[in-house]
Amino acid sequence: MPRKVDRVARQGDILDAAVRVFARKGFAATRIEDVAAEAGIAKGSVYLYFDSRDALLTGAFELYARRTEHVLHDLGDGTGLQRLERLVRGTVDMLAAQPDYARVLLDVWASKPPLDLAALYHEYRAAIGKLLTQAAADGELRAGIDERHAAVIVGAIEGCLVQTLVDPEVSLRDLATPLVRLCVEGIRK
Amino acid sequence: MPRKVDRVARQGDILDAAVRVFARKGFAATRIEDVAAEAGIAKGSVYLYFDSRDALLTGAFELYARRTEHVLHDLGDGTGLQRLERLVRGTVDMLAAQPDYARVLLDVWASKPPLDLAALYHEYRAAIGKLLTQAAADGELRAGIDERHAAVIVGAIEGCLVQTLVDPEVSLRDLATPLVRLCVEGIRK
Amino acid sequence: MPRKVDRVARQGDILDAAVRVFARKGFAATRIEDVAAEAGIAKGSVYLYFDSRDALLTGAFELYARRTEHVLHDLGDGTGLQRLERLVRGTVDMLAAQPDYARVLLDVWASKPPLDLAALYHEYRAAIGKLLTQAAADGELRAGIDERHAAVIVGAIEGCLVQTLVDPEVSLRDLATPLVRLCVEGIRK
Amino acid sequence: MPRKVDRVARQGDILDAAVRVFARKGFAATRIEDVAAEAGIAKGSVYLYFDSRDALLTGAFELYARRTEHVLHDLGDGTGLQRLERLVRGTVDMLAAQPDYARVLLDVWASKPPLDLAALYHEYRAAIGKLLTQAAADGELRAGIDERHAAVIVGAIEGCLVQTLVDPEVSLRDLATPLVRLCVEGIRK
DNA sequence: GATGAATGAGAATTCATTCAT
DNA sequence: CATGAATGAATTCTCATTCAT
Structure with missing residues (x-):
């Protein structure tokens, strides 16, 4: 080649x-x-x-998405909640490791069409949904936890990112542990 | 005349x-x-x-911020966690009630204007921080909950908003209850 | 009325x-x-x-022209050169007395149509031409002085005005006497 | 490439x-x-x-000024008045040779830009002032001629230009000789 | 007559995109 | 392949002029 x-x-x-x-x-x-x-x-x-200026933004996002994917898959062994914890922390670490790409997410969100953000987040929620199912099977979850919580967890991660991007006073790495704890304890039985 | x-x-x-x-x-x-x-x-x-095109975005955000403020203050009586629950749900309701203004948040985040977003979020985190203090005094919290969790909670709210803006499949109102539960149970003793 | x-x-x-x-x-x-x-x-x-913005400039110029005219006519008695001296000095005094109107001349010169500047200056040159004729009859002029000198004298006055408008260091009143002397001695026999 | x-x-x-x-x-x-x-x-x-529309005017003037400068310096040998005569005639010839640039002077005078007109005219007056000094040393001048006359001479030249620009009836080349004579004889002993 | 809010034609300026070299 | 000069569509913003009150 x-x-x-x-x-x-x-x-x-x-x-x-x-x-x-x-x-x-x-x-x-x-x-x-x-x-x-x-x-x-x-x-x-x-x-x-x-091809165009927009293609740069699209390309940047796709590159980001590709680099991100592995976080969803390399979760190792363990209970559902253990693996969820790894997913959340892994995502935060990934975002913290490439802050510029993270910042571009704001522009991607605000931009219009050709970016299939929905697909990306759908995939993300699906991965978390599977972990929730596993955790439920492991008897780790309290009652009433369903796929909507997957969206909330994804949201919590992205929202912490927003906080740090919008206010330099807040550090993403500092939020990692509290975020993980909130996500995990918030659904644990 | x-x-x-x-x-x-x-x-x-x-x-x-x-x-x-x-x-x-x-x-x-x-x-x-x-x-x-x-x-x-x-x-x-x-x-x-x-004065300018940018002033429209700035103005829109400021109007939104003004209309929003009351959510932080009208929390009624109750324990810290009860009042936190009201704050979270109130914020979500407010966002769900004016989806257009909510959508503009994405543009505001991505923009550079002289918008003191940091101050706004600082205020938000401070309000939540006070509720956490009250909840701690009420003995409702598990150990290790601090002001960083305020940022995480704010993030969780905003992040859910992002989810719904970016993926029409997700409805903000649907996320309200899971979000509230995650935020409250995630820190409860 | x-x-x-x-x-x-x-x-x-x-x-x-x-x-x-x-x-x-x-x-x-x-x-x-x-x-x-x-x-x-x-x-x-x-x-x-x-009627319009331009009409303000036109009107200003016409007002100026009207206020100016008398300088051409109230020259008193005396020889041609004596009366020429009065005309030059009178013009300078008039310009110095209303510096704002004088400044507007620059805009008038640079402006286009409806202002009949040519007529004004024609009249001015004609008045000076008559004085030159008188002075010639009085035997005050050296040979070769003709109506072109009228244009030069008008020019000398306006040009001094330009100097003072463009460079605050130069004062119109200071130039009055040298200007008069140059104009008079420059053509005297 | x-x-x-x-x-x-x-x-x-x-x-x-x-x-x-x-x-x-x-x-x-x-x-x-x-x-x-x-x-x-x-x-x-x-x-x-x-950079801008104004920069065109500024640039035009500067180009004009540059092309003009040599008139002040290439005056050859001779008495002060001889050299002054060359300066005046050279300036008129130069203006007559590029009437478009000359016309732009009107716009430059009326404009406010960062054009250091004062400096330009200062230089012009200084050049003439030096010639006056020389002429005085040569004993060519009558008493009472000083640097103010330099301003008057510059003014006379520019003023003649104005006459011709404002009234097409007047030709700059026609005024050259009367102008030169007025300037020279107007100060000669 | 006076006012000043509203209009919209018009101009300066920017910048993504093209393409000759 | 690379370059960067040239283009011109698109946009913001201004301001003379109008006219309802």
């Missing part, structure tokens, strides 16, 4: 540059030229790898 | 129109002319009441 | 206000609203007395 | 086009699009070379 790899690598470079700029000034205020400058290439060259 | 206009009322009308359009197409895709049309006035007239 | 006088007086008031503003910020940067504010009336009221 | 453009040359082309349009319709009535059309480029391309 000779050319192909180069192409993908270059796309990745540009996307990383774009994400850095997005995180710094927001998508709305980011010009193609800013991204090009950050990537160290010429403005026109961005179009060799991306 | 031309009719004396109620500036504040007119500003409110325009802001409401703006919020409807923002909710429909997002702030980024909204043109001043769209807002004017929605408000039934001429493009230039918007500028009689707002 | 009941209404008529009021109307003319009001026009004069507005014109004076306009000239003050023009002198302060230049015609290009002056808004109808600025003039109204300076005159202490409402924006719309300006249109009760003037 | 796109052709490397000579920025300065291109700026000059645009400036020349701008000056033609300014001379034709005046700065106030000139739109960026007019300039672009005259230069044979697209509206937006003007902004690749100039």
Whole structure:
């Protein structure tokens, strides 16, 4: 794979540059030229790898989503709640590890169409839903816990992210443990 | 002498129109002319009441914040956890009651304007922090609950909102009870 | 003359206000609203007395021209050069006495059509031409002085005005005597 | 690699086009699009070379000033009055040779931009002042000639220009000789 | 007559996208 | 492949002018 790899690598470079700029000034205020400058290439060259400005945001999100996926799957063994705890903490760690990509989520949420956010979150809720089922089977849950709690847990994670993005006073890593505890104890029998 | 206009009322009308359009197409895709049309006035007239396009977003948020504030204060009597429950449910109800304004939050988060979001959320966390203190005094909390949990609770609320905005499949009202339960049981002794 | 006088007086008031503003910020940067504010009336009221923004500049110039005319005629008795000296000095005094109107000349020169500047200056040159003829008859002039010198003398006056308007370091009153001397000695036999 | 453009040359082309349009319709009535059309480029391309519409006026004036400077310095040998005569005539010739740039002076005078007109005229007066000093040393001047006469001479030149710009009936070249004579004989002993 | 809210034509400016080199 | 000059559609914002009260 000779050319192909180069192409993908270059796309990745540009996307990383774009994400850095997005995180710094927001998508709305980011010009193609800013991204090009950050990537160290010429403005026109961005179009060799991306179809449009919007494609940069889309691409950034997809890259983020891909890097994120493993958190849902590498949960190891244990009870449902143990594995849920790992999922929550793993997600927070992942977000904290790449704050720029996390910041871009705000722009993604505010943006319109071609991003299948619903699918991503659906998948997320489904993964948590499975853990809840397992935990229920393990007899760990109190009564009345259902798939809506999956949405609440996903929400709690994202919401903590919002807090830290909007108020620098709040640190995502600091919130990890309280968040995990709330999610786990909040449903435990 | 031309009719004396109620500036504040007119500003409110325009802001409401703006919020409807923002909710429909997002702030980024909204043109001043769209807002004017929605408000039934001429493009230039918007500028009689707002300095700039950004001022519409800022104004919308501030109006939202003002309408929201009471949720933090009208919590009635009861134990800390009872009052916390009311706060969480009240916030969700308020958000569910004005979904357009809620949608604008996404644009506000993504924007850079001179909006003191940090102050708003700080206030929110402080209000919850006080309830946690009361609950602790009432002996309702398990050990290790501190002000970080206030951030987590605020986050959980906002995060649920994000879920419902990003995925129409999820309904905010449906999440209200699970969210309240998670927040309350997640910290109860 | 009941209404008529009021109307003319009001026009004069507005014109004076306009000239003050023009002198302060230049015609290009002056808004109808600025003039109204300076005159202490409402924006719309300006249109009760003037047809358009341009009409203010036109009106200002015409008022200036009217106030100026007498300088050409009240020259008293004496030789041609004596009367020329009075004309030059009288013009400078008149300009120095109403610096705001003088400043507006710059905008008038730069403006386009409906102002018959050519006629004004033609009249000016004709008046000076007559004095030159008289002076020639009086035997005061050296050979070769003709109507072109009238243009040069008018130019010298206006040019001194430009100097003082463009460079505050130069005072019109200071230039009066040297200017008069140059104009008179420059053509004397 | 796109052709490397000579920025300065291109700026000059645009400036020349701008000056033609300014001379034709005046700065106030000139739109960026007019300039672009005259230069044979697209509206937006003007902004690749100039920051704003005002910058065109500023740039035009500076170009004019640069092209003009040499008149002050290449005066050759001779007595003070001989050299003064050359200066005056040289200036008139220069103005007559580029009537469009001369017309723009009217707009420059009326404008407020960050143009250091005062400095330019100061330099002009200083140059003439030096010639007056020399002429005085050469014993060519009558008593009472000082630096104020330098201002008057500069004024006379500019004023003649105004005459010709404001009244097409008057030709700058026709005024050259009378102007020179007035300036020289007006101060000669 | 006076007012000032409303209008909307018009202009400056920006910037994503294209394409000749 | 890369570049960056050029384009022009799109948008914000201004302000002269109108007119209902």
